[in-house]
Amino acid sequence: MPLLKTKAVILRSHRWGDADRIVTFFSLQFGKIRGVARGARRQKSRYSGVLEPFGVVELTLFQKTQDSLGSISQIDLISSFSAIREDLAVMTAAARMVKIVESITADRDPNHQMYWALVQSLEMLDPHSDLPLTALLFQIHVLGHTGFNPQIGQCTECGKRILEDPLWFSPRLGGIVCIGCGRNGIGQMIPLSKGSAAFMEQARRLPLACLPRLRAAGKVRMEVTTAIESYFESVVGKPLPDFHSWISS
Numbered sequence: 416m417p418l419l420k421t422k423a424v425i426l427r428s429h430r431w432g433d434a435d436r437i438v439t440f441f442s443l444q445f446g447k448i449r450g451v452a453r454g455a456r457r458q459k460s461r462y463s464g465v466l467e468p469f470g471v472v473e474l475t476l477f478q479k480t481q482d483s484l485g486s487i488s489q490i491d492l493i494s495s496f497s498a499i500r501e502d503l504a505v506m507t508a509a510a511r512m513v514k515i516v517e518s519i520t521a522d523r524d525p526n527h528q529m530y531w532a533l534v535q536s537l538e539m540l541d542p543h544s545d546l547p548l549t550a551l552l553f554q555i556h557v558l559g560h561t562g563f564n565p566q567i568g569q570c571t572e573c574g575k576r577i578l579e580d581p582l583w584f585s586p587r588l589g590g591i592v593c594i595g596c597g598r599n600g601i602g603q604m605i606p607l608s609k610g611s612a613a614f615m616e617q618a619r620r621l622p623l624a625c626l627p628r629l630r631a632a633g634k635v636r637m638e639v640t641t642a643i644e645s646y647f648e649s650v651v652g653k654p655l656p657d658f659h660s661w662i663s664s
């Protein structure tokens with residue numbers, strides 16, 4: 416199957432050799448794939464303006480074998496989301512979102528739900544909205560789309576309903592644990608008030624289009640951010656980068 420044709424979102428692109436770029440895509444049909452854009456850094460390249468992160472493209476990639484690096488044979492821009500690059504806060508949120516997808520997905524593992532969630536979320540980025548919260552809510556959805564839904568209803572280990580407040584969230588187990596199970600060497604535990612747990616549950620259940628209605632401030636925001644960041648780090652094995660430096664590299 417040497418020719419891969421698919422819609423794809425550009426997650427990132429970096430320099431390669433003297434004149435080329437390597438582009439990482441999250442594609443609808445094939446999941447995360449990479450391809451070389453030959454001559455992309457030459458003046459008057461046919462790729463001019465097409466390889467920017469966040470762009471949605473129609474892609475044809477030539478790949479000799481599944482493991483080899485593909486070569487881009489055709490790429491057409493469907494949507495550049497150029498407005499994203501005009502506002503630093505929007506770009507930071509978008510960079511965070513594509514990095515979330517890049518970190519949690521394996522190569523060649525398609526996930527249609529996640530593909531459309533990414534496209535829809537990039538479309539919805541609004542400079543007047545609470546952008547860090549938007550990125551956090553997206554992160555919660557992505558965890559759900561990859562089978563890592565945070566378990567909030569009952570103890571992740573023993574299944575017991577927990578009535579205490581605060582609850583305790585285990586990043587390693589990806590859910591709340593009762594005090595008894597928490598004593599069994601499961602590592603870090605993060606306090607989660609009932610309000611924070613309810614917010615996380617609501618964020619998980621609501622469709623993406625309804626998420627801009629959610630608000631979180633103060634303790635709830637801090638607790639949910641800490642729990643989700645730590646859980647995500649535990650799932651992918653490393654923290655997300657600091658995005659202000661990442662987008663300028």
Ligand SMILES: [Zn+2]
Nearest residue numbers: 570573593596
């Ligand atoms: Zn338990």
